[in-house]
Amino acid sequence: MRVLVAEDEPDLARTLGKALIEEGFAVDVARTGHDVLTKAGSVPYDTIVLDIMMPGIDGLSVLSTLRKNGDPVPVLILTARDGLDDKIRGLNLGADDYMTKPFALAEVLARVRALIRRASPEPMPELSVGPIVIDTGARTVRRESAIVDLTAREYAILELLVRRKGTVVTRSAIYEHVYDEHEDTLSNVIDVFVASLRRKVGPDVIRTRRGHGYLVDD
């Protein structure tokens, strides 16, 4: 799951970024409105955490531009503006959620997860496929009630595949969802992670569509 943090205060952006990374998200940071539009135009983010007061194009203009371009990306506005008018305007412009600063970090993380969950075709906090059950809130994976110990990245890949259950997910799509813009690794690293996942959750869960990508199916 890849998240864009649009925040012009560098310290706050860094804190949000490292917290999201610990949750298994791939995180990009944008400091200006223009930056947000450029990045959102090239990467299919799973969520954008958007500040309103940004230099250049402000957050609300960014949001309306995104929606005008038909981008359905879930947007969580995270701003110091706490006026009722601001909240209503933000939500009417197409924001999916609105939080004011200061905030509890855990709440932001929970809301980001909720946004991603609602946007996925399987909007339940618990996902299951075959013998595998994923609790996306606790970020735990069980196979026949035994906990499977996964790294953050393995978990992210498994969750992505399960959320898109029944469709083939290409290697580049997986790559875009689990790596941020600063990471530059070989694309076969995905195959390495999938191999390791198969060892942990069992060989019958993830199927390979040769030349296309991977598929999870009941």
Next chain:
Amino acid sequence: MSSELAEDMGIWSMIDSLRLRLLAWFAGLVMLVVAIVGATVCWMTWRSRVATIDAELYARAGSVASAVRPVVGGGFDVELTSEATAYFQSPTRRPYYAVWSAAGSLVDRSDPDIVHARVPAEAARTRGNSREVVVRSRGLTVLIGRDISDVWNELWSLSIIMMSVAVAGVAAALAGGWFLAGRALAPVQRINEAARRMAEGDLTARIEVERTETELGQVAKALNVAFDRQQQSMDRQRRFSADASHQLRTPVATMIAEVDWALRRERDGAQYRESLETCRRASARMQSLVDGLLLLARADSGELAIRRDTIRVDRIVGEAVDMLRPLAQARDVSCSVAASAVSAVGDADRLHELVTNLLVNGIAYNRTGGAVAVDVARDGGWAVVRVRDTGIGIAPEELPRIFDRFSRGESAREREPAGAGLGLAVAHSIAAAHGGSVACASELGASTEFVVRLPAAAAPVPADSSRVSASLSVPQSLA
């Protein structure tokens, strides 16, 4: 709410009574005019009728006198012409006469009811329903009179007609006056309405002004200007509060989020250190923000304490530049000072802050390899400090607002997101509190020059007396 309602009714009843009062005055005036006109018309009519009757009576008196002839052996003989006899028999005029001899004895009378103890004096008078004249002619005294009920009746009808016209006229005038007063007072109601909406907090309320040259139009225009000012001031205040809360919330949010992150699980020493450093930066930013806001608030209320020492401006500038050299080096910006010994009257700590703010701006919004040149000189009665940088410059449309609180150019926000936009406002307030000024000239993308003018002191002073307190330091948010 109920007291507001009562107040409303008070305003309404006041307007109504104003309308009524106008109307009462108007009605009074109309009635007075009608009464004067009516009285004049009646008086003129009376005079004209009486003059005609008197002429008739005098003529008749002559003919009566000439009809009296003395009889030989005493006594008089009265022999009226047939025309005169006919006259005295007129049933409508009912004339009467009496004639006295020069000796004072009654010669003749038309009616035994005419009784006079003495011979009457010459006169023309009205007695009840009669008009009579007394003339002396050929030694005789002739009294002659007639009934004037017809004149009285005529005057009475005239009065009734006049009064009817007057009543109709006053009624019409009242109706017209009520309408006109309402029309004239309509702007007052509009003003009242707008003022009420304004008082209720609708700052966009304005009075519709139809004709600006009327007195009420002028009032409305003046009120609209006042309303505009009020709205602008409220807008400024609201923007200031919004900016201040945004600027304070951002570091608070950073600290809480960072602490939340650090407490989520066990961290290693380096991670805790990083978190504490983040919190340090955020709290330093809050401190400088609070200090700036406090200084501005004090300056606004005239409570900014400014010492009036004689100080060496060149020394203060030199110390500020030395203090900021590490920051300048970190940003690859060179600093140069060209200073001659100049003294001013002022507060060394505050002036240090002023100069530091300008220098920090010059360094922060500069290009890599750029320069900040500071120049201190005396110009007439002023100590002048010039801070010139080779930075990003300020757009001409942003130039008039740069000393406003929280006003930051787009490029400045992109360059230094940590800046709050108070530095120049603080510099401006400090200069103003010293009786000086700060001015700015800039070329976008090339350079910016700030010129500070402070009242110069008469004589230079030794270097020591202008040392600033040790507690002053480089702003943490930029260091």
